[in-house]
Amino acid sequence: MSKTDLAYFTWPVRVFIEDTDAGGIVYYVNYLKFMERARTEYLRNLGFGKEAIFNESVVFVVKHVDVDYKLPAKLDDELEVSAVVVEKSGATIVFEQRVEKKTRHGNELLCLASVKIACVNRQSLKPTRIPKMMLQALN
Numbered sequence: 001m002s003k004t005d006l007a008y009f010t011w012p013v014r015v016f017i018e019d020t021d022a023g024g025i026v027y028y029v030n031y032l033k034f035m036e037r038a039r040t041e042y043l044r045n046l047g048f049g050k051e052a053i054f055n056e057s058v059v060f061v062v063k064h065v066d067v068d069y070k071l072p073a074k075l076d077d078e079l080e081v082s083a084v085v086v087e088k089s090g091a092t093i094v095f096e097q098r099v100e101k102k103t104r105h106g107n108e109l110l111c112l113a114s115v116k117i118a119c120v121n122r123q124s125l126k127p128t129r130i131p132k133m134m135l136q137a138l139n
Contacts, residue, residue: 011041015073031073031110035099068113080098080099080100083095091119094114096113
């Protein structure tokens, strides 16, 4: 999907030294951390902060990630991390996520990912339905 097809939620991230390797390049796994923050803030923006989710008997876990790294981010870059729901079912949500670098000429795509999240029961860790209010909010 293109960014114009859906309304993307975006979250700003600055690259700190702790995010990089010895060469000042963002370590590949940190893109996943940036995406996690964007998904968390997206849900918080919809009214589902950690306290709301913890009041339910469910937790959300990453089931599958497909990442395409295009260009590296570097120390002190200003990034924009986006999240948009592209698919949902009773127990899963699929997000398309982008990590883009802000430039004078617009944003440059650094990383594109599809992240499938599963809703599971907090005690049994077995798949369970996503709370109805959350599914409605994601529409």
